[in-house]
Amino acid sequence: MLTGKTALVTGSTSGIGLGIAKALATHGANVVLNGFGDVDAAKREFRDIDAEIGYHPADMSVPAQIADMIAYAERTIGHIDILVNNAGIQHVAPVEDFPPEKWDAIIAINLTSAFHTTRLALPGMRARGWGRILNIASTHGLVASAQKSAYVASKHGLVGFTKSVALETATAGVTVNAICPGWVLTPLVQKQVDARAAADGVDIAEAKRRLLAEKQPSLQFTTPEQLGELAVFLCTPAADNIRGAAFNVDGGWAAQ
Numbered sequence: 001m002l003t004g005k006t007a008l009v010t011g012s013t014s015g016i017g018l019g020i021a022k023a024l025a026t027h028g029a030n031v032v033l034n035g036f037g038d039v040d041a042a043k044r045e046f047r048d049i050d051a052e053i054g055y056h057p058a059d060m061s062v063p064a065q066i067a068d069m070i071a072y073a074e075r076t077i078g079h080i081d082i083l084v085n086n087a088g089i090q091h092v093a094p095v096e097d098f099p100p101e102k103w104d105a106i107i108a109i110n111l112t113s114a115f116h117t118t119r120l121a122l123p124g125m126r127a128r129g130w131g132r133i134l135n136i137a138s139t140h141g142l143v144a145s146a147q148k149s150a151y152v153a154s155k156h157g158l159v160g161f162t163k164s165v166a167l168e169t170a171t172a173g174v175t176v177n178a179i180c181p182g183w184v185l186t187p188l189v190q191k192q193v194d195a196r197a198a199a200d201g202v203d204i205a206e207a208k209r210r211l212l213a214e215k216q217p218s219l220q221f222t223t224p225e226q227l228g229e230l231a232v233f234l235c236t237p238a239a240d241n242i243r244g245a246a247f248n249v250d251g252g253w254a255a256q
């Protein structure tokens, strides 16, 4: 279904980005991966998938490296048809104690990077008459939690950015939407599970149960595979007129 398309998924060496990249590749897209950590392990996930896979190590907090990544994608794999702005980090602390350098990094990686990838990839999508921009925001793009001021600000910003660019592209063949997951058990959340277990003096299973019970009424984690299938759906013709939406995939979290 996505054969002949090229997708760039930022932060796709792990977690949600990897899940979305695999789903897009499974449906035929060639994919440019990005992110840190065990790149070879991430690439191995695509062994049995018939798609071309590239990788660029751009640090999403550095605009010049983002520009290099876009150029690399176009040079080696193809024009970017599907852009998934997924790279993201978290830091949990009260605002008075929030390290300013963490604030800057979160805003740069979670929000500003999407501006740079979008401004660089959108002209080609417009010219070719088709494109999909998927911004991986969060339930924290819609509602807040304490101690996550930078993250909540970045994700509310990303949802706002999504709406604005969706309006600018409303008559183009390019759609722009946000996906807002609740808890997904990835390395980003495992750190919070571990911190909760230590703070409450409970085991990991109980810490997971408590995190879910506090926010996510379904008491189930959303999976990267579920988010991947939503991303694929948003690339189908059925989604041609879905523009500027923010999809909660949060077990009822934001409904409360």
Ligand code: NAD
Pocket (backbone or CB within 6 Å): 010, 011, 012, 013, 014, 015, 016, 017, 034, 035, 036, 037, 058, 059, 060, 061, 086, 087, 088, 089, 109, 110, 136, 137, 138, 139, 180, 181, 182, 183, 184, 185, 186, 187, 188, 189
């Ligand atoms: P993760 O830690 O598993 O993956 C994050 C990815 O981003 C990794 O590939 C990492 O290498 C990459 N990355 C981090 N800093 C980077 C940088 N400076 N430049 C390039 N790549 C960088 O986390 P995840 O849970 O899969 O999160 C992915 C996205 O989903 C994030 O934007 C996160 O905010 C969002 N999200 C996660 C959850 C959750 O519960 N896990 C919920 C809602 C939203």
